[in-house]
Amino acid sequence: MSKSPSLRRIQADIRELALDPSDRYYAHPLEHDMFEWHFTIRGADDTDFEGGIYHGRILLPPEYPFKPPHILFMTPSGRFETHKKICLSFSAYHPELWQPAWGVRLILEALISFMPTPADGAVGALDWSSEERKRLAKKSREFCCPGCGKIEALLPKLDPHKKQKANRFSKEIEKLQQLQQLSDKKKEDEEGEDKKDAKESSGDSKASDNPKASLLTTATSTSASDDQKPAAAPSPKSSAAAVPSLEQSNVTASNATATSVHVETATGDENTTETIGLLDGDDGSRDPGARVTTAGIAQENVPDVTGRVNEEAAAGAAVVEESNLSWVYDPILNLMIVLLAAVCWLLWQKFVDLRQELATLREQNLLWE
Numbered sequence: 001m002s003k004s005p006s007l008r009r010i011q012a013d014i015r016e017l018a019l020d021p022s023d024r025y026y027a028h029p030l031e032h033d034m035f036e037w038h039f040t041i042r043g044a045d046d047t048d049f050e051g052g053i054y055h056g057r058i059l060l061p062p063e064y065p066f067k068p069p070h071i072l073f074m075t076p077s078g079r080f081e082t083h084k085k086i087c088l089s090f091s092a093y094h095p096e097l098w099q100p101a102w103g104v105r106l107i108l109e110a111l112i113s114f115m116p117t118p119a120d121g122a123v124g125a126l127d128w129s130s131e132e133r134k135r136l137a138k139k140s141r142e143f144c145c146p147g148c149g150k151i152e153a154l155l156p157k158l159d160p161h162k163k164q165k166a167n168r169f170s171k172e173i174e175k176l177q178q179l180q181q182l183s184d185k186k187k188e189d190e191e192g193e194d195k196k197d198a199k200e201s202s203g204d205s206k207a208s209d210n211p212k213a214s215l216l217t218t219a220t221s222t223s224a225s226d227d228q229k230p231a232a233a234p235s236p237k238s239s240a241a242a243v244p245s246l247e248q249s250n251v252t253a254s255n256a257t258a259t260s261v262h263v264e265t266a267t268g269d270e271n272t273t274e275t276i277g278l279l280d281g282d283d284g285s286r287d288p289g290a291r292v293t294t295a296g297i298a299q300e301n302v303p304d305v306t307g308r309v310n311e312e313a314a315a316g317a318a319v320v321e322e323s324n325l326s327w328v329y330d331p332i333l334n335l336m337i338v339l340l341a342a343v344c345w346l347l348w349q350k351f352v353d354l355r356q357e358l359a360t361l362r363e364q365n366l367l368w369e
Helices: 005-019 104-114 130-140 170-210 211-228 238-247 303-366
Strands: 023-028 034-044 053-059 072-073 258-267 269-279 291-297
Touching: 005 104, 023 104, 034 104, 053 104, 072 238, 238 269
Parallel strands: none
Antiparallel strands: 023 034, 034 053, 053 072, 258 269, 269 291
16 A cells, blocks of 8 residues: 655655764654654854754644644744744745755754844744853753653764765755745834834824814814905894804904814704804903803704705605505404404304204293193
8 A cells, every 4th residue: 555645755854864864963753643753953053052952843744745844842942932833934834935845854954054043023933142042052951852851862972073064955044044034024014014004093093082182173274274265244144143142252353363162053944053262362361261152153064954854854754654554554454353343243143043042942841841
């Protein structure tokens, strides 16, 4: 029976690592699960991770090698969170960047190269200080995996005289690092746009939550536009209603100016406009208690007229609907009354017939006796 492509590829990775081992990393699958690997890598030289040994897990998907794996670190390093799936350009967070030709060896080489790179806010990434990373690198040699044992024993000792082999994945790793930087930059730009949109939306909500400020802004803009337009001649009705109010407040247009908020309410066919604000006199003083009230000014109120028309139309439709229904319901009601009367009449006739039969029976009994 032929094996699945995933299992054949996993066996090929096992043979490759066994035939060409490295003193920089080691990896093997679990005995009971070929899709879960445990890896051990050394920290790169001349970095904060030099001398450290780090252990983790590689979770291969069932579609491997056509889909990338999840990667988790078990040893604290100050660069990656422990027991959390990390976001790298060759992990399952970026399936669009994965290539089926890549395998476990490339993942191990890339992990060693990616550890000294900046975190840039990626998922599962840390940006701890250099001193803390160096401290964790020394402590990492004591880490013991529950399934693999002490991780320091999994790697062969380094030979200082042995010349390091050239990394045949250097070009791919360099490309992966560039892709990671572009992905992080794109993510930062998206987060910045989201924060900007959230800030603008919060500012709009604050403005809408403050009706006084919005009314004041509307009134100020309306007053400014009214000052630029020529004054229209008031209608006789509005003049007659406005004069008594102005006389009561003892304020004339020649000696005072008002900065105010207009509140309009509609009653019947007339509008009542109340202006509350600070009045400026000739001497420049302000009377905060002054109030100018203008009642009975006939102004067009388009929203109110529209609302009234809609209400009348709805009422007319309701009346028409009710009349149509009444035309239907009345015959039915009359028919029900007729049927009820017929039933009552039949019951009465039955009662009369029963009485007659009883009377006949009594007469017959008397005759027999």
